[in-house]
Every structure is written in structure tokens, then in C-alpha cells.
Amino acid sequence: MSSTTLNARVLFNAVPQGVPIPGETTVYDSSQTIDLENHPLNGGFLVKTLILSIDPGMRTRMRKPEEKGYVPAYAVGELLEGFGVGIVLRSENPDVAVGQYLQGRGFLYQQYFALPSLPLGMFFLNRDPGVPLTTYVGALGLPGKTAWAGWKEFSRPKKGETAFVPSGASAVCSMVIQLAKLDGLKVIASAGSEEKVEYLRQIGVDVAYNYKNVDTRGVLEREGPIDICWDTVGGDALNAALDNAAVGARFLECGQMTILNKVGSRALIIENPMPTMGKGVSINFISSPLHIPKHLAEFNRTVPAALIKGTLVRSPEDVRHGLECVGETIRAVQMGETKGKAVVVVGEEA
Amino acid sequence: MSSTTLNARVLFNAVPQGVPIPGETTVYDSSQTIDLENHPLNGGFLVKTLILSIDPGMRTRMRKPEEKGYVPAYAVGELLEGFGVGIVLRSENPDVAVGQYLQGRGFLYQQYFALPSLPLGMFFLNRDPGVPLTTYVGALGLPGKTAWAGWKEFSRPKKGETAFVPSGASAVCSMVIQLAKLDGLKVIASAGSEEKVEYLRQIGVDVAYNYKNVDTRGVLEREGPIDICWDTVGGDALNAALDNAAVGARFLECGQMTILNKVGSRALIIENPMPTMGKGVSINFISSPLHIPKHLAEFNRTVPAALIKGTLVRSPEDVRHGLECVGETIRAVQMGETKGKAVVVVGEEA
Ligand SMILES: NC(=O)c1ccc[n+]([C@@H]2O[C@H](COP(=O)([O-])OP(=O)(O)OC[C@H]3O[C@@H](n4cnc5c(N)ncnc54)[C@H](OP(=O)(O)O)[C@@H]3O)[C@@H](O)[C@H]2O)c1
Ligand SMILES: NC(=O)c1ccc[n+]([C@@H]2O[C@H](COP(=O)([O-])OP(=O)(O)OC[C@H]3O[C@@H](n4cnc5c(N)ncnc54)[C@H](OP(=O)(O)O)[C@@H]3O)[C@@H](O)[C@H]2O)c1
Numbered sequence: 190m191s192s193t194t195l196n197a198r199v200l201f202n203a204v205p206q207g208v209p210i211p212g213e214t215t216v217y218d219s220s221q222t223i224d225l226e227n228h229p230l231n232g233g234f235l236v237k238t239l240i241l242s243i244d245p246g247m248r249t250r251m252r253k254p255e256e257k258g259y260v261p262a263y264a265v266g267e268l269l270e271g272f273g274v275g276i277v278l279r280s281e282n283p284d285v286a287v288g289q290y291l292q293g294r295g296f297l298y299q300q301y302f303a304l305p306s307l308p309l310g311m312f313f314l315n316r317d318p319g320v321p322l323t324t325y326v327g328a329l330g331l332p333g334k335t336a337w338a339g340w341k342e343f344s345r346p347k348k349g350e351t352a353f354v355p356s357g358a359s360a361v362c363s364m365v366i367q368l369a370k371l372d373g374l375k376v377i378a379s380a381g382s383e384e385k386v387e388y389l390r391q392i393g394v395d396v397a398y399n400y401k402n403v404d405t406r407g408v409l410e411r412e413g414p415i416d417i418c419w420d421t422v423g424g425d426a427l428n429a430a431l432d433n434a435a436v437g438a439r440f441l442e443c444g445q446m447t448i449l450n451k452v453g454s455r456a457l458i459i460e461n462p463m464p465t466m467g468k469g470v471s472i473n474f475i476s477s478p479l480h481i482p483k484h485l486a487e488f489n490r491t492v493p494a495a496l497i498k499g500t501l502v503r504s505p506e507d508v509r510h511g512l513e514c515v516g517e518t519i520r521a522v523q524m525g526e527t528k529g530k531a532v533v534v535v536g537e538e539a
Numbered sequence: 540m541s542s543t544t545l546n547a548r549v550l551f552n553a554v555p556q557g558v559p560i561p562g563e564t565t566v567y568d569s570s571q572t573i574d575l576e577n578h579p580l581n582g583g584f585l586v587k588t589l590i591l592s593i594d595p596g597m598r599t600r601m602r603k604p605e606e607k608g609y610v611p612a613y614a615v616g617e618l619l620e621g622f623g624v625g626i627v628l629r630s631e632n633p634d635v636a637v638g639q640y641l642q643g644r645g646f647l648y649q650q651y652f653a654l655p656s657l658p659l660g661m662f663f664l665n666r667d668p669g670v671p672l673t674t675y676v677g678a679l680g681l682p683g684k685t686a687w688a689g690w691k692e693f694s695r696p697k698k699g700e701t702a703f704v705p706s707g708a709s710a711v712c713s714m715v716i717q718l719a720k721l722d723g724l725k726v727i728a729s730a731g732s733e734e735k736v737e738y739l740r741q742i743g744v745d746v747a748y749n750y751k752n753v754d755t756r757g758v759l760e761r762e763g764p765i766d767i768c769w770d771t772v773g774g775d776a777l778n779a780a781l782d783n784a785a786v787g788a789r790f791l792e793c794g795q796m797t798i799l800n801k802v803g804s805r806a807l808i809i810e811n812p813m814p815t816m817g818k819g820v821s822i823n824f825i826s827s828p829l830h831i832p833k834h835l836a837e838f839n840r841t842v843p844a845a846l847i848k849g850t851l852v853r854s855p856e857d858v859r860h861g862l863e864c865v866g867e868t869i870r871a872v873q874m875g876e877t878k879g880k881a882v883v884v885v886g887e888e889a
Contacts (some may be wrong), residue, residue, distance in 0.1 A: 195720070207713050257640050257782065257811070257814050258813060258814050258817060259813070259814055259816070259817020259818055260817060343821075375873040393848050423812070424837075432607065436826075436829060437829065442812075442816060443816075444816075445812055445813065445816075448812075449813075454810070455811075455812070455813070456808045456809060456811075456812070457808075457809040457812035458806045458807070458808050458809075459806060459807040459809075460804070460806050461805075461806075462773070462792075462798075462805070462806065462807035462824075463599045463608060463609075463795065463799075463805070464607050464609055464797055465824055466609070466792060466793075466794075466824040466825065466826060467608060467609020467610060467797075467826050468609055468824070468826060468829075469823075469824055469825065469826035469829040469830060470824050470825045471821060471822065471824065472692075472821065472822040472823075472824075473819075473821045473822075474812075474815055474817075474818070474819055474821065474822075475816065475819065476786075476816060476817050476818060476819035479818075479819040480819060481786065501864045507635060
């Protein structure tokens with residue numbers, strides 16, 4: 190007996206000029222079906238997608254194939270790929286058991302997909318029932334691991350120093366802030382809404398403000414100088430931080446939200462390099478695939494337990510439902526319109 | 540009995556728009572005299588200036604007082620100040636002996652000047668007769684010490700790696716290149732004239748070229764990727780190096796020759812930040828006053844002896860005579876017209 194099920198998916202359709210446009214940059218496609226019982230596995234296994242992350246970094250993959258980049262460009266006409274959580278429905282691969290949860294990169298933006306073996310960056314997940322599944326693309330996924338690894342690798346925190354985290358309510362930055370507080374730092378952080386500013390206060394930020402109403406330069410002149418800056422935005426906030434950096438300040442460059450969607454030059458501009466040089470600042474670019482492996486064991490020993498205990502808390506989330514909304518969510522993430530880490534629930538557990 | 544001697548000097552006269560203009564940005568003034576025997580010392584000492592360095596970095600001090608910077612701005616109407624070598628003619632300070640050589644920062648651009656005590660950054664010099672005096676503003680002065688300290692602090696060289704040093708024949712860079720070769724690296728370096736390229740070959744550069752005739756990007760695509768870049772120029776060479784950086788590359792940002800004299804924005808622009816992030820590059824700004832102290836003892840134990848032995852060699856020099864030519868030499872340095880480290884001989888040794 191065989192029965193077919195809808196197997197909806199999201200395809201990359203065209204390289205965007207600026208902000209990705211739903212239905213144009215990406216398209217939702219419901220033309221495919223799958224026979225879950227009989228779909229040929231050829232020695233591999235079948236995954237049911239449960240959760241997909243809409244990561245800001247997906248924008249960097251939406252480029253012309255000839256443009257250089259570290260993460261491969263999406264190919265036009267092919268499935269989107271990224272971070273998610275899934276469960277194994279069937280398996281012919283002796284290393285992969287049915288019912289096994291999977292987490293990490295290499296998820297196709299489709300309800301069901303077959304893989305020959307675990308791709309690089311996809312891991313078995315020991316699902317803890319005390320932890321919502323969305324956490325595995327947030328505090329226990331790429332954002333949390335990136336924060337942890339980058340902080341451990343480059344921050345060199347000294348108790349009493351001051352850290353600045355612009356747009357600090359993101360999944361990455363909320364972990365950074367909590368690590369900074371555990372290390373005894375004074376933390377200045379901004380966010381783009383009052384709700385997020387309130388969240389920042391809850392996780393212990395000393396100076397929290399809404400950068401849409403309050404001038405960052407003024408805050409840093411009063412509350413700085415800055416010993417550590419964790420930057421995911423670039424642009425004016427980065428330059429305000431550099432201009433208010435302390436001698437020997439460490440900058441951790443983790444993202445460039447304000448320039449990713451610019452039409453034309455997407456350069457990172459340091460407006461006043463000579464004072465920055467005089468202060469002996471270091472700028473460390475964070476690359477999750479490069480920096481996570483070294484720090485993963487310590488992360489796994491520490492962070493899941495801390496989340497269950499409540500000594501670390503998750504970032505706000507913006508949970509949406511169904512692959513139909515992937516395109517719109519990608520746009521909203523790039524516009525900074527999401528109310529927290531953007532997550533799309535694609536399938537239900539069991 | 541008293542006799543007066545000419546005490547010529549160079550004053551900062553006006554903040555330049557772009558490249559400093561001799562006679563306008565700085566003025567030579569021969570209106571002063573000094574009575575060397577009777578000039579009041581008030582417990583201090585009298586210095587005869589022997590050598591003055593015309594450092595590229597002097598340009599950063601020629602700014603409006605309200606513009607921030609790490610090294611103080613020159614005040615209009617006041618003497619230029621910088622790096623030099625001098626000898627003590629008279630002293631009422633028990634710590635400073637007549638005939639003592641002095642080296643370092645805090646030299647006034649005047650033939651003779653009195654000081655109450657040794658300023659920060661000025662040191663006693665054990666003059667080695669085997670070493671030309673100009674060396675003390677080159678390989679044994681700020682440039683050599685900056686190269687040494689920056690390299691020891693940030694380069695983390697591994698044998699077999701590749702270093703790139705644009706405009707490598709400068710006083711700073713020639714030391715960097717020799718340290719890189721001693722550490723077993725392959726070195727790619729450029730310069731702005733055939734003579735300098737020839738010098739680069741002599742100090743062991745593996746791939747030396749004149750960047751005015753040969754395209755840097757092409758060279759780096761063939762000979763890279765780059766593990767370490769020592770950058771004193773910024774601009775296109777920096778971006779070519781970033782675009783050809785290896786995973787985990789270290790950039791040592793020591794200067795910005797190509798943008799110091801720009802009218803309007805003097806920003807440091809990273810054209811393609813996302814691939815740079817993907818490769819986990821670190822950019823370390825070098826600040827000589829911050830980084831030299833930690834590494835000075837080892838420098839003093841190693842470099843003077845190596846220069847005498849010939850295992851390290853000095854950079855090319857462009858030696859000029861008399862304070863009258865300071866203004867023109869400043870201009871020439873900023874235009875990249877000098878044939879080596881620019882040095883002005885102001886007085887003769889006894
Ligand atoms: N280097 C790496 O390996 C690596 C790995 C993972 C993530 N990242 C980067 O880390 C950053 C955070 O990632 P995440 O997953 O934690 O993100 P997230 O939870 O989706 O949060 C992103 C936040 O960025 C803020 N933002 C600031 N300026 C923006 C703008 N012009 N447009 C859009 N959003 C803007 C928004 O918060 P406000 O409204 O408060 O400003 C938004 O909520 C991103 O830049 C991402 O690319 C880097
Ligand atoms: N960060 C610090 O603490 C620190 C301390 C000392 C020195 N520095 C910096 O290190 C660099 C070298 O200093 P140095 O004393 O060794 O210099 P130098 O011997 O006078 O050499 C400077 C060289 O820069 C090159 N250059 C490249 N582009 C140029 C341009 N657009 N305009 C002018 N010159 C250009 C020229 O060589 P080519 O003709 O071969 O291009 C010139 O000979 C400078 O950038 C200086 O500011 C920094």
C-alpha cells in the first residue's frame with residue numbers, strides 16, 4: 190500500500206538587489222508529494238522537518254555565484270538550506286536510528302527530505318523534554334554556540350570592564366550579554382523596541398536603551414569607554430563604539446545587519462581609523478564553523494544545564510507556522526521587524 | 540663672557556587640508572638665537588639636536604585640536620615635536636650627564652632646547668660607534684621597535700605560512716619582513732620603485748614587485764592566500780589582501796599612508812566584510828606606545844647586536860640636511876617620494 194503526502198518546499202528563485210522579496214527572491218512550492226513509506230532511501234534516511242531557523246546570515250548566501258563568500262551561495266532554482274531541527278522517519282543507514290532527533294545545518298527548506306548520511310554540521314540531538322524545540326535553533330543552536338565560542342575565544346574579559354552590545358536582544362547577543370554578566374562586566378546594550386529593552390533589563394543589562402529613541406554616541410560617551418564590543422550590526426553603532434573604545438579594546442565582529450541589504454557597496458567603514466589604531470583596538474571576525482568546534486564540548490557541558498536551571502535564559506522568539514511564511518519571515522528578519530529569533534514550525538513532533 | 544648662536548626651529552603653522560605644504564603647514568624660523576653657555580636651565584638640561592626623523596605619523600598630529608586622536612595634535616604657532624637623537628650639552632639635573640646621548644620621542648624641531656627632565660618616551664642612548672646615528676630613528680628607533688613589538692604581539696607565525704607586506708621597504712616594514720623570514724615564512728612584498736624592490740630581494744623577500752607596474756590582486760591570487768598581512772598603507776592593497784586572506788589570517792594594521800592626506804573622509808574601508816568574517820580574520824591595530832614597552836627588553840637584547848653582526852639590516856634611508864628642509868621632507872614623505880626612511884641631520888656630533 191502506498192499513500193502520498195504533500196511535500197511543500199521553498200526554492201531560491203532570484204538574487205535580490207536589496208531586501209529579499211517574498212515570492213520573488215524565494216518561492217513557496219506545493220507541487221511536490223512524497224510517499225513516506227516507500228520513498229527510496231538508497232542506504233540513507235528520511236527526515237521530517239520540525240523547525241527551521243530564519244537566520245539573518247541567509248542573506249549572505251543570496252548572491253551571484255561568482256561573488257566570493259565563505260558559505261556557498263544559494264543556487265537559483267534549488268532548495269533553501271540552513272539550520273533546523275528534524276526527526277528521522279525511516280533509515281537504511283546503520284548509524285542513524287528511526288526516531289532520532291537531528292539538529293544543526295544542512296536542513297532543506299522542505300517538509301521531508303532524504304539524506305545519504307549526516308552532512309557536516311548536522312548533529313544527533315538528545316532532546317530534553319524540559320527545553321522547547323525552538324531552543325535548538327536559538328540558545329542551543331547556531332546563535333548560542335556562536336556567542337559562546339566567540340566570547341570564549343576573543344573577549345578576554347576582566348571583571349569590572351565595560352561591554353557594549355548593540356541590538357542586544359537577538360539570539361546571539363542575548364547569550365553574549367549573559368556571559369558578560371557572568372564574567373562580572375558592566376553591560377551597555379540597545380534594542381529596537383521597548384519590549385526588547387525590557388528583556389535586556391531582565392537579563393541584567395546595566396544600561397539598556399532603545400536606539401530608535403536614544404542616541405548611541407551620547408550613551409557611550411557617558412557610560413563608556415568600551416572594553417569589549419560584540420557587533421552584529423555595523424554602521425553607526427560600530428563607529429560610535431570604536432570612537433568610544435578603551436585602550437586595548439576587543440571588538441568581536443559577528444554580523445553586519447545594517448549593510449547586508451544595501452544596494453551598491455556593502456562595505457564596512459571605519460570612519461576614524463587613526464584614533465582606533467592609537468588605542469590598539471583589535472577587531473576579531475567571528476566565523477561560527479571555524480570557532481565553534483574548539484569550544485563545543487564546554488558549551489555542551491554548560492549551556493543546556495544552565496538553560497534548564499534558569500541561570501541562562503533564551504532570547505525572545507518570533508515563532509511562525511508553515512513553509513508558506515518562510516519568504517515573508519526572511520524579509521522581516523532582514524528589515525529588523527521580527528520580535529525575536531525567527532523560527533518557522535514546519536512539522537509537529539510525532 | 541657670552542656669545543649667541545643661531546637656534547633655528549620649525550613651527551606648526553596651519554592645519555593642512557590634504558598634503559602638508561612647506562612654508563604654509565610648517566614654517567622654518569631663523570629668528571631665534573641662544574646663548575649656549577648661559578641659557579637658564581632651572582635645574583634641567585640643554586639638548587643639542589643631532590638627528591630628527593620625519594615620520595609619516597606626524598601627519599596625524601596636524602589636525603584641528605577638537606578632532607580626537609591618540610597622539611596630541613600639534614598646536615598652531617608651536618614647535619613641531621617628534622622622534623630624534625640628541626646630545627646633552629649642559630645639565631643641572633643630577634640624573635642627566637653632559638655628553639649623554641638621548642633618543643626617542645619628545646624632540647623639539649629646533650637646534651637646541653632645554654628640558655626639565657626626560658620626557659616620556661625619551662631614553663638614554665648607549666651610542667654604538669658601529670651603528671650610524673640615523674639607525675636610532677630607524678631600525679633602532681620607533682620603526683624598528685614598532686615592527687618588533689607588533690610582530691611579537693600579534694603575528695603568531697607558523698613556519699611555511701605566507702606573509703604579505705605592501706610598501707615593504709619602509710623602515711617599519713623592512714624589519715617586519717626580516718622577522719618574518721627568520722620565522723620561516725614565505726614573504727610577498729611590494730614597493731614603489733625598482734631600487735626598493737631590489738632591496739626587498741636582498742632582505743630575502745620571496746615575491747617582490749613594484750606595485751606601480753604590477754597588479755597586487757594578481758600577485759596575491761597567484762601567490763596567496765595570505766596568513767599574515769602587515770599593513771601600513773590601507774586602501775586597495777589592504778582590500779586585495781583581505782580578499783586573498785587565508786582562514787584565520789592575522790592582519791596587523793600599522794598605518795594608513797594612502798588615506799592620511801585625503802581631503803574629506805579618511806575612513807578605512809573594508810569592501811567585502813562578509814567573506815572576511817567567514818574566514819575569521821583578525822585585524823589588530825598596532826599602537827607603538829602601547830605595544831613597545833612589553834617587548835622592549837627582548838628588542839634591546841636582540842636587535843642592536845643583530846644589526847652589528849649583519850643578521851638584520853637597516854632599511855634604505857633618505858638623509859637630508861638642515862632644519863630648512865623639514866617642511867619639504869614632510870611633504871615628500873606624505874607623497875611617498877622619499878627613497879627610504881626620511882631623516883634630517885640637524886647638528887654634528889661634537
Ligand atoms: N559570524 C557568525 O558566524 C554568525 C553566526 C550566527 C549569527 N551571526 C550574526 O549574528 C547576528 C544575530 O543573529 P541572530 O540569529 O541572533 O539574529 P536574530 O535573533 O534574528 O536578531 C537579529 C536582530 O538584529 C537587529 N537588527 C539591527 N539592525 C538591523 C537591521 N538594519 N536590519 C535587521 N535587523 C537589525 C534586530 O534587533 P533590534 O530590533 O533590536 O535592532 C533583529 O532582531 C546577525 O548579524 C547574524 O548574521 C553571525
Ligand atoms: N602604529 C604605530 O604605532 C606606528 C609606528 C610607527 C610607524 N607607523 C606607520 O608605519 C608606516 C611606515 O613608517 P616608516 O617610518 O617606516 O615610513 P618610511 O620609512 O618613511 O616609509 C613610508 C613608505 O610608505 C610608502 N607609501 C605607500 N603608499 C604611500 C602613499 N600613498 N603616500 C606616501 N607613502 C606611501 C612609501 O613607500 P613605497 O614608495 O614603497 O610605497 C614610503 O616610502 C607608516 O604608515 C607609519 O605611520 C605606525
